[in-house]
Structures are given as structure tokens and as C-alpha cells.
Amino acid sequence: MSESFEPKIVAFVCTYCTYAGADLAGTSRLKYAPNVRIVRLPCTGRISPMFILKALQKGADSVLVSGCHPGDCHFAAGNYHARRRWTVFRALLAFTGIPEERIRFSWVSAAEGAKFADLINEITEETKKLGPFTQYQELQKAIETQSSY
Amino acid sequence: MGIQEQYRSEAAELLSSGEVKLVIGFGAGSTADRRRPLFARTPEESEKLVLDQNCIANLTTYLVAGGLLTDGKKVAVFLKPDGIRSLNILIAESQVKAEQVVIFGFAIENNEVTPLEGRSISDFAKLGEKLRTATPPPSVQEEAERLEAMGSSGRFEYWKEQFSKCIKCYACRQACPMCYCRRCIVDVNQPQWVSTSSHTLGNFEWNLVRAFHLAGRCAACGACDRACPVNIPLRLINYRMGKEVKEAFDYFAGESSDQNPVLASFRQDDPETFIL
Numbered sequence: 001m002s003e004s005f006e007p008k009i010v011a012f013v014c015t016y017c018t019y020a021g022a023d024l025a026g027t028s029r030l031k032y033a034p035n036v037r038i039v040r041l042p043c044t045g046r047i048s049p050m051f052i053l054k055a056l057q058k059g060a061d062s063v064l065v066s067g068c069h070p071g072d073c074h075f076a077a078g079n080y081h082a083r084r085r086w087t088v089f090r091a092l093l094a095f096t097g098i099p100e101e102r103i104r105f106s107w108v109s110a111a112e113g114a115k116f117a118d119l120i121n122e123i124t125e126e127t128k129k130l131g132p133f134t135q136y137q138e139l140q141k142a143i144e145t146q147s148s149y
Numbered sequence: 150m151g152i153q154e155q156y157r158s159e160a161a162e163l164l165s166s167g168e169v170k171l172v173i174g175f176g177a178g179s180t181a182d183r184r185r186p187l188f189a190r191t192p193e194e195s196e197k198l199v200l201d202q203n204c205i206a207n208l209t210t211y212l213v214a215g216g217l218l219t220d221g222k223k224v225a226v227f228l229k230p231d232g233i234r235s236l237n238i239l240i241a242e243s244q245v246k247a248e249q250v251v252i253f254g255f256a257i258e259n260n261e262v263t264p265l266e267g268r269s270i271s272d273f274a275k276l277g278e279k280l281r282t283a284t285p286p287p288s289v290q291e292e293a294e295r296l297e298a299m300g301s302s303g304r305f306e307y308w309k310e311q312f313s314k315c316i317k318c319y320a321c322r323q324a325c326p327m328c329y330c331r332r333c334i335v336d337v338n339q340p341q342w343v344s345t346s347s348h349t350l351g352n353f354e355w356n357l358v359r360a361f362h363l364a365g366r367c368a369a370c371g372a373c374d375r376a377c378p379v380n381i382p383l384r385l386i387n388y389r390m391g392k393e394v395k396e397a398f399d400y401f402a403g404e405s406s407d408q409n410p411v412l413a414s415f416r417q418d419d420p421e422t423f424i425l
Contacts, residue, residue: 049361050334050342053354057344070417080415083424084398088364088412090423091393092357095296095386097305106425119425135305139350 024113045078
């Protein structure tokens with residue numbers, strides 16, 4: 001891949017753990033790749049698979065979904081429900097040929113600022129290696145050229 | 150007395166005694182080998198009921214349509230094993246009350262129609278266990294395995310081609326007994342999650358959403374697959390989703406009418422090997 005490629009990464013995170021973790025990374029002055037756009041949600045249980053599809057539709061090269069470790073959910077069980085949903089959705093994406101490497105899931109607690117920074121760096125590096133998600137983005141382009149006449 | 154005559158007279162009895170307000174069964178279709186749903190409200194109408202090896206539709210779809218059961222009255226319905234499975238799911242999801250449905254069960258094997266014992270869903274507890282261990286159709290299994298072996302870019306190309314045929318008629322949704330939402334996500338336009346025109350991206354999204362919403366809820370009756378006017382192999386996706394919930398959560402949709410829906414429940418030790 002050309003060196004100029006800067007991937008767009010969308011991270012859907014829960015406000016109680018991963019967002020607080022990202023905040024800690026910031027207040028600890030940890031440096032991490034600027035390629036990530038964080039979307040804060042109340043709980044991982046609120047993260048609908050539609051969000052992931054929408055992010056891809058709008059040109060994301062990778063998506064990260066992250067929340068509290070099992071047992072730590074502010075709403076007691078939101079992340080357990082989310083975990084089942086992701087398991088199934090991940091299998092569906094894999095079966096329809098959307099590479100698993102582009103959709104990542106993680107648990108990052110409010111104390112794990114360093115883990116968050118490392119995770120973002122790692123995902124950015126790997127997405128750079130994978131290159132832009134042209135397969136999917138071309139479908140979107142096809143619509144734009146279609147609607148221009 | 151054949152099964153058709155037996156069920157006809159039983160249906161007429163139920164209707165004349167007023168025990169059920171409606172019998173949903175099969176009637177003659179547009180050609181000799183097609184059957185059409187028949188809604189009998191009087192004993193005379195039940196004379197037109199047909200039951201033979203061509204009765205393949207899953208009639209549970211009609212139980213959740215248009216507030217049919219909201220008056221608390223009973224309805225009788227002709228069901229194959231996959232129909233009984235989907236009725237189990239509907240009861241588990243509190244869409245249908247078990248006591249409101251009288252079942253005329255039948256199975257088709259080698260073009261022979263045989264009756265299934267029992268009239269109430271509780272009589273079919275053993276059937277769920279039997280279906281769980283039954284092997285899925287080898288043609289579906291082989292095709293799904295062929296896709297799995299392709300690698301992700303190959304699969305993407307395959308589905309891109311399949312979904313590019315989609316005309317967004319939503320026949321798959323209309324035919325499915327599990328698609329009972331009053332407002333489907335594709336009909337929501339604020340925000341517009343799925344693009345409405347039938348270009349490949351929108352088709353991709355629609356088919357992914359449809360499959361996801363049916364994960365762990367599909368009774369594999371094949372209604373969507375038969376309804377599709379452009380022959381997208383929806384059975385493959387449904388099969389793959391069913392396999393996933395079975396392997397990951399040891400769950401078989403429609404096994405019993407009191408199981409917890411798989412995506413509305415959890416265990417603390419659910420697998421999470423993919424989570425970083």
C-alpha cells in the first residue's frame with residue numbers, strides 16, 4: 001500500500017468503560033494514532049449491528065466495538081447481550097465475505113488507558129496493511145455515479 | 150379414511166361447535182401441483198381443504214398477521230414439523246398464546262402424507278428434540294461448505310453477484326412467520342439505516358439485516374427462499390446462522406415453546422475468543 005494511506009477507523013464505545021479508558025489515555029498524555037473516530041454510546045448493549053454497517057457504508061476502513069469487561073457493565077448485563085449479538089453478527093459478516101480483520105471487538109476498562117492506546121495503534125497499523133476497504137466502498141461509489149445522471 | 154378426509158371432518162366439527170373461529174389450511178392452487186392457503190370460517194368451507202404432498206407452505210405466517218388472535222378466540226392451523234418449530238418460536242417470543250392454536254400436524258416423507266399425533270403445541274415436545282438431531286439437507290450443507298472454503302474475497306464476490314439481483318420486493322420478509330415487526334427496520338427513514346433503492350450496497354445491507362434479525366429464530370421452513378423471485382439462496386445464510394447459534398450457544402430455535410430467545414438471553418461463560 002502507498003504510504004499516504006491513512007485509514008478511517010470508527011470506534012463504537014460504551015461511555016462507562018472504554019470511553020473513560022480513552023479519556024484516561026488522553027489525560028495520561030499517551031500518544032495514539034489519530035485515525036480513530038470515537039462514537040460514545042451508553043452501553044455496548046446499545047450498539048446495534050446497523051451502526052457497523054452504517055460506518056462501512058460511509059467509508060470506514062475498520063470498525064472497533066468496545067465496552068466493559070464481562071461483569072463490569074454499568075447496566076449489569078448489557079455487555080453479555082452484546083457479546084452474543086457480536087458472535088452471531090461476526091459469523092454473518094464472515095459468511096458474506098466481509099473480512100473479519102476489519103471488524104474488531106474488545107473489552108477496555110476505565111483503568112486501561114494504555115490498552116486503549118495500544119489497541120488503536122495496532123488496529124491502525126493492521127488496517128494500513130490491509131489497505132482501504134475498496135470492495136465495499138466501490139458499492140457506494142456505484143450509487144453515487146448512478147444517481148448523477 | 151385418509152388423512153385429508155379425517156382432518157376435513159375434524160375441522161368441520163371444530164367450526165360447527167364454535168370451538169375455533171377459523172381453520173387455516175390448504176386449498177387448490179393455480180395449477181395441479183400448487184396449493185394455496187385456504188381460510189375456512191364455516192363447516193361448508195372446510196370441505197374445500199386439501200392435504201397432500203404439495204402442501205409445503207408454512208402457514209404460521211398467518212397467525213401473526215393483522216391481529217388475528219387479539220380477540221382471544223381459537224384458530225386451527227395445518228402445520229408440518231417446520232411449522233410447529235416456528236410456532237414454538239412465536240410462543241416463546243410471546244407473539245402467540247399456546248392455548249389459542251389447534252394444530253393439524255402432518256409430515257411429508259417420500260411424497261407420503263402422514264398425520265402427527267396431538268392437537269396442542271404441548272403434545273409436540275418430543276418433535277423438537279427429534280428435529281434438533283435431524284441432519285440439514287445435504288445440498289444446503291455442501292453448498293455452504295463450498296462457500297466457506299472460498300476465502301473471504303471469493304465469498305464477497307459470490308454474494309455481491311447474488312445480492313445484485315435483489316429487487317427489494319421484500320417477499321422474503323412477507324413470507325417469513327418470524328418477520329412480524331409492525332415497522333420493519335428498512336421502512337424506518339429517520340434515520341435511514343438501509344438505502345431503499347435496489348442497488349447492490351442497499352441490497353447487501355438489507356440481506357445482512359434480514360439474516361441477522363432471523364439468527365436463532367429461523368425454523369428453516371424455506372418460505373423466504375421459495376418466495377424470492379430472483380432466486381437468491383437465502384437458505385444458505387439461514388443455515389449458516391442456525392449453525393452458529395448451535396455451535397456457540399448450543400441453541401436450536403423452535404425446539405420448545407418455553408426456551409429463551411437466544412439473543413435475548415446470555416450465559417456468563419459464553420464463548421468470546423474473538424474479543425481482544
